[in-house]
Amino acid sequence: MGIVLGPNRYGKAEIRLVRVHRDGDTHGLVDFNVSIALSGELAAAHLVGDNSGVLPTDTMKNTVYAFAKEHGVGEPEVFALLLARHFVGSQPQVHGAKVSIESFAWDRLGPHSFRKRGDHIRTTVVSVTAAGTQVVSGVTGLTLLNSADSEFHGFVQDGYTTLPPTTDRILATAVDARWRHAGDDTDWAASFEGSLAALLEAFVGTYSYSLQQTLYAMGAGVLGSRPEVAEVRLALPNKHHYLADLSPFGLDNPNEVFIAGDRPYGLIEGTVARDGAPAATAEWWL
């Protein structure tokens, strides 16, 4: 039986970039975590130690910082597209580039003072390949909770089922959502803000009989309001809240005191796509 090299890629992971844009006394701040993965005709490095096609990962890191100075840094999608196109365009042996960016938001406190937002992280994954350019935007760690309008009953009962059906529970999750754009040119800031707003509106506005139902509503909400988005994928951990049993203390507990569970947690994952949307040109699930 022969041994063959399978799919491979390489790059620099988690390049931490902070860019200050100086406009007189008023500064702008961009805070990114950039990861790069290149693929192409790179078998010789693995098979015979021939590095003649290997752009060092150190060079990739340097390119990020140099581009940040030369081009400035605005929307993460734009910066990721710039980098991905650069690597594919400048290195003939490189046929594919995947640039992923986590973008950390800082809220302004003053002209040159900022406070890091402890909330969700904005994400971007740009893939430039022979099949095309694909832009995926997203959000991770967006923690949401509904203290009403959530029920869960009517589920399968087998010999191991102990979960009581409920018509009133807490529904909480930390949203990990990605959405694939149909094209590679849009108003990225408006698209992100609009998609985020649609996710929140669906979470708040859906009377939920399961997190699965809420997931679909959130995906459909993005597709319904953002024509530039072709497909939405969501991973929603069910952050269980267990009703505390206060009966030993002679106290009733009409859904007021909960134990916040840690693990295990339910994990609900799904894709919501627009009928007839262009196919993905690169793998992009989480």
Ligand SMILES: O=c1[nH]c(=O)c2[nH]c(=O)[nH]c2[nH]1
């Ligand atoms: O919204 C839910 N979906 C499930 O599939 C499930 N399973 C479970 O135990 N609790 C829940 N909640």
